Amino acid sequence: MDPVTHDAMSEQPDLPSAEAESAAESGADLPPGVITADQAKLALRRVKDPELNLNIVDLGLVYEVAVDGGTVRVDMSLTSPGCPSGPEIMGEAEQQIRTLPGVTDVQMNLVWSPPWTPERIEPRVRAYMGF
Numbered sequence: 001m002d003p004v005t006h007d008a009m010s011e012q013p014d015l016p017s018a019e020a021e022s023a024a025e026s027g028a029d030l031p032p033g034v035i036t037a038d039q040a041k042l043a044l045r046r047v048k049d050p051e052l053n054l055n056i057v058d059l060g061l062v063y064e065v066a067v068d069g070g071t072v073r074v075d076m077s078l079t080s081p082g083c084p085s086g087p088e089i090m091g092e093a094e095q096q097i098r099t100l101p102g103v104t105d106v107q108m109n110l111v112w113s114p115p116w117t118p119e120r121i122e123p124r125v126r127a128y129m130g131f
Contacts, residue, residue: 035102037065040072043096050085056093060120063111070104072097077116086110 044062045055056062056076064075074093078086090108097106118131 035067035072035100037067039100040065040067040074040097043100044074044093046096047089047092049079049089054125056089058122058125060122061089061116070102071107072100072103072105073107073109075109075111077111079116081112
């Protein structure tokens with residue numbers, strides 16, 4: 001390869017592949033023990049509403065996930081204030097976040113504003129449920 005061609009090629013920015021973008025979202029380029037909000041959301045997908053047998057992320061119960069160092073803050077709701085499975089769901093959500101390497105603290109916040117409605121459910125899940 002001649003030097004002129006090589007220099008022109010070296011100035012071209014590397015465009016990330018879909019695999020590289022996926023790795024970045026999962027935190028693969030981060031130092032060990034550093035987590036992302038996306039990784040925390042993946043862990044929350046393992047938590048299912050026991051009555052509906054659907055994960056809390058797809059149900060739209062997880063409103064926000066924020067990571068600050070080793071602290072993960074989760075704002076979430078329930079389908080209703082009187083949900084009998086509320087403590088079980090909240091406890092399982094916290095437990096799943098704590099399984100992630102690098103998590104030192106988990107702050108679970110039960111929020112009621114905005115109120116949960118079926119419109120918060122992922123569209124593909126809503127269609128599956130017949131909504």
